[in-house]
Amino acid sequence: MERVDAWMACFALAMALVWGLARWNGMLGGGRSGWWRRKSQQRADCRQHFMAAAHLLARARRQRKELADEGRRSRGKSSSLARDAIRECDVAIACDPRDAAPHIVKALALQHLGHLTAALRSLNTALSPPASKSLTESERVEALIKRASISLDAFKTKRGVKAAIADLEECLALDSSPQSAAADAARQMLASCYQRMGGGASRVHE
Template sequence: MATDPIIQGAIMLLAFIMFFALKYISQQGLTKFRTKHRATLQTQRQLIQASHLLARARATTTKKSQSQSLAKSALTEADDVIAISPDDAAGHIVRALSLDLLGHHVAALKSFDTALSYPRAKSLSVGERADALVKRAEMKVAVNRRRRNDSAIEDLEEAVRLGAGTDAARLFRSLGECYEFKGMNEKAQWAFSEALKT
């Protein structure tokens, strides 16, 4: 009989300990979730803003100074995205496109290399990766066709293997031009005929 109040007291004490432990653990978990979720939302907002600025910069063809200003703003937003989420390829791709628009082609190419490297490439869908490979190949050819043609062909062939992308005609046309430059006329003819089919 004397043990009943002791057992009841022990059960009550255990219940209070469990209550406070659960409350503390859930608050810690929610805080981590909120912080991560907040960072993800901020990254997405800045990425959308950077993409919007980049699109406006490309559309502004009459005033070069305005286009350059918009591209610099897009670059700043992309750098902020990279600072928050360095393993997300999207920020690196927007950065590369902004640098390309500003005329910094070698730096843009390095940003594309970073975006398409592991682990960042995992954050891209198959279509996004194929489009990024095509754009990187076009940049390689623009920077130095003679030195980078083979590397551009590798990127374009990888994009063909992925079998996805938004502009298949552009992909095959670029591949045909690279084959033609290398003197691979049969492969060039095949690529150009594939471009016409799409």
């Protein structure tokens, strides 16, 4: 699970960087019309809030890790940063609700705060149309793995396991490469799910 969390943190920050560069390129290559300039500015504002959210979440994770390393329990600062990240995500979502990225980062921030059901709602939005159309195949795989992980934590019953199995099977349908770290993580999680359901690990995709 720690490997999945690390990948998702890197995934969120990578999206912030890629989309930040895309925003810059869009501003350089934008048209001359007032409409285009307004649309370009709106997109730039959305990305700015998204990048701020990703940065705040990274700081929250780093703060929590430092506290854990020091053996301290107080999480006030880390939680405050995560709440700030959620607020930035909400602004970005209001700008462009069809962009999956802010929904995913919001889900990660909610998970950081322990609000697992709310985190699942945000991931459900990101993985459903129209927001899902903005995801690449690899991004969808990462988001599905994260949703499966949260489902297992949120629901300590067969409901959570069945939901996780559905997501992990979709992951492997999209990416079953032996060289894929995401696929490897999905296989390991799926094997654990099948064992919890009493089916053993033999059903896992090869």
